Amino acid sequence: MSEIVRVGVVGCGLVGSGVAEVCARAGLDVTVVVRSDASAEAGRRRLLDSLDRGVRRGKLTSEQQHAAASRVHLATDIAALADKQLVFEAVAEQVSVKRDVFAKLDEIILDPTAVLASTTSSIPIGRLAQATTQPGRVVGIHFFTPVPAVPLVELVATEFSGEQTCSQAESFVVETLDKRAIWSPDRVGFIVNMLLLPYVLAAIRMVEAEIATPEVIDQGMVDACSHPIGPLKLADLIGLDIVAAVARALYEEFKEPLYAPPPLLSRMLEENVLGRKTGKGFYQYT
Numbered sequence: 443m444s445e446i447v448r449v450g451v452v453g454c455g456l457v458g459s460g461v462a463e464v465c466a467r468a469g470l471d472v473t474v475v476v477r478s479d480a481s482a483e484a485g486r487r488r489l490l491d492s493l494d495r496g497v498r499r500g501k502l503t504s505e506q507q508h509a510a511a512s513r514v515h516l517a518t519d520i521a522a523l524a525d526k527q528l529v530f531e532a533v534a535e536q537v538s539v540k541r542d543v544f545a546k547l548d549e550i551i552l553d554p555t556a557v558l559a560s561t562t563s564s565i566p567i568g569r570l571a572q573a574t575t576q577p578g579r580v581v582g583i584h585f586f587t588p589v590p591a592v593p594l595v596e597l598v599a600t601e602f603s604g605e606q607t608c609s610q611a612e613s614f615v616v617e618t619l620d621k622r623a624i625w626s627p628d629r630v631g632f633i634v635n636m637l638l639l640p641y642v643l644a645a646i647r648m649v650e651a652e653i654a655t656p657e658v659i660d661q662g663m664v665d666a667c668s669h670p671i672g673p674l675k676l677a678d679l680i681g682l683d684i685v686a687a688v689a690r691a692l693y694e695e696f697k698e699p700l701y702a703p704p705p706l707l708s709r710m711l712e713e714n715v716l717g718r719k720t721g722k723g724f725y726q727y728t
């Protein structure tokens with residue numbers, strides 16, 4: 443089993459850029475595939491801003507920042523990933539979009555033992571693996587945002603995932619990226635989001651019922667429970683489109699009212715109020 447040193451990422455939003463950053467900070471060259479030059483520019487900006495924050499917080503030196511930035515290469519043609527040993531899919535949370543990406547990766551990646559990983563928050567990995575001709579090399583590697591800061595990663599094996607695929611994924615996450623890993627069964631919401639989503643949705647329902655403002659609810663959870671941020675700031679950070687997609691997937695699967703997206707969340711989505719990524723969510727961002 444050869445060491446993974448050639449890594450690719452598809453998508454350069456919040457998670458794709460975060461995954462590219464942690465790989466580059468671990469000393470690896472990473473190729474990130476985006477859909478257009480404009481996405482490449484936005485993705486690079488996101489990465490540089492995050493590295494800047496790391497320097498300001500004393501997590502890395504400016505030499506390390508420049509070295510990491512120079513290891514990330516953006517491309518618009520997925521064929522740039524042909525020689526990779528590990529590719530992370532980090533595109534929109536939609537089954538059809540992700541299956542298209544997996545089908546393309548399956549076609550272009552030359553190494554039959556290369557690991558194809560989805561970063562999905564809610565889609566069962568088996569549904570994505572079936573878009574490939576070799577489902578044994580597909581696994582879930584679910585990071586949490588902000589990717590460079592959160593130590594935990596959920597690993598998800600499907601009924602098809604090969605033993606070598608699973609052990610390569612785990613050793614990459616634990617040894618190369620220095621994260622902690624837990625294995626989850628391949629089910630909607632995995633482990634953490636089954637608990638986290640009802641909590642975030644309950645906070646949204648409290649705002650909707652005018653029980654308290656986002657500021658008061660968040661302060662309650664930060665000061666009473668020592669959470670680093672409250673549930674509404676967290677929802678804005680995750681992205682309200684992602685929160686809604688995960689809630690819908692959980693509700694569809696389990697039909698439990700606690701997973702149903704609250705009407706306030708649906709109205710915010712209709713108005714393209716998606717949290718930090720659009721500058722407005724439960725809070726305003728500049």
Ligand SMILES: NC(=O)c1ccc[n+]([C@@H]2O[C@H](COP(=O)([O-])OP(=O)(O)OC[C@H]3O[C@@H](n4cnc5c(N)ncnc54)[C@H](O)[C@@H]3O)[C@@H](O)[C@H]2O)c1
Pocket residue numbers: 452453454455456457458475476477481532533534535539543561562563564584585586587679680681684719
């Ligand atoms: N936001 C979170 O907190 C979080 C946490 C863990 C996992 N995830 C998962 O990570 C994935 C990405 O989420 P995100 O928050 O980064 O979303 P995002 O909206 O920030 O980014 C998604 C990116 O994918 C790009 N994209 C869409 N289709 C593409 C394609 N075919 N090829 C290349 N790029 C494409 C979009 O342009 C966008 O830049 C989702 O599956 C999500 O569930 C998100």
